[in-house]
Amino acid sequence: MTEPDSAAPATRCGVVAVIGAPNAGKSTLVNRLVGAKVSAVTHKIQTTRFAVRGVAVRGGVQIVLVDTPGVFEPKRRLDRAMVRSAWDGTGDADAVIHLVDAPAHARALGGTPTASDRRTFEDVGRITERLRRRALGEGGGSILVLNKIDAMARDRLLEVTRTLHESGAYRDVFMISAETGDGLDDLWAMLAGRAPEGPWLYPADQTADAPVRLLAAELTREKLMLRLHEEVPYEATVETDGWEERRDGSVRIDQTIYVARDSQKVIALGKGGATLKAIGQSARQEMEREFDRRVHLFLHVKVREGWQDERARFSALGLDFDA
């Protein structure tokens, strides 16, 4: 006969999806809570292309955070697959956070909004509507989290909160700065308090569940997005082709950057290959930090017209080609 082990403290584990318009700070929030870089962050929209799971642990609680691509009106096939991946990410979650760029929302409500503020405002409206319908169906309600409060006057927050809260889609409101960490302890306390009792889904020392080759490709794509302008980053994708462990503990990583046109290859290479070299250098440095080992990184640029219509490129990212 086995006695129930009453001495062992109960563990908790919850899955929390973070959804929001492009550029709301979803990846910044997930990285911050996890305490490691599990998802790419840039100032550009549409940085995250597929749902990424980061694992955060504090005390006896493990929270699996699902970072998702921004939700916007999709036009291309890749956009559709990204938006589908975002909503799919909320499917098996115990809780859904809707992260909103509060300063952008405040400007759209009554200020001097930019075109991108207006787009964000519309995206937020569509997300709220879908979450509202979901709340009616499941009686749950999502968590509204207003981000970037470091970048706005506090008195504007009230109006933002009121207009979003009256939709009835949300059961809680939090105000945070994912960048400075302001408000994150309160947010964590709520998430931890509501996490169901149960065993952890991941080992205590694991922070991400994406294969390391995919994480490495994302780090390179982040550097490429930061360094290249206009349409190039959106028409590029990165794949890890080779991962070779060396006896001295270092690793050789070979990656291909696919671009859609010759002119983009010229830009990606830069004068005498200088741009590619700089991208490679900062990607390698970050890989060495994240993987805690020496990295030899070899980047190749290939023109692949129409890669955005190739099934294989989508499955490399875990995206649904037929979304």
Ligand SMILES: Nc1nc2c(ncn2[C@@H]2O[C@H](COP(=O)(O)OP(=O)(O)OP(=O)(O)O)[C@@H](O)[C@H]2O)c(=O)[nH]1
């Ligand atoms: N001032 C300020 N900026 C922030 C904050 N959180 C994120 N940012 C910035 O907002 C930009 C977008 O951040 P991301 O984390 O990439 O946003 P995202 O929602 O993941 O974007 P997509 O993946 O493109 O949908 C970056 O430049 C961040 O540094 C914050 O709390 N305050």
Ligand SMILES: [Mg+2]
């Ligand atoms: Mg992101």
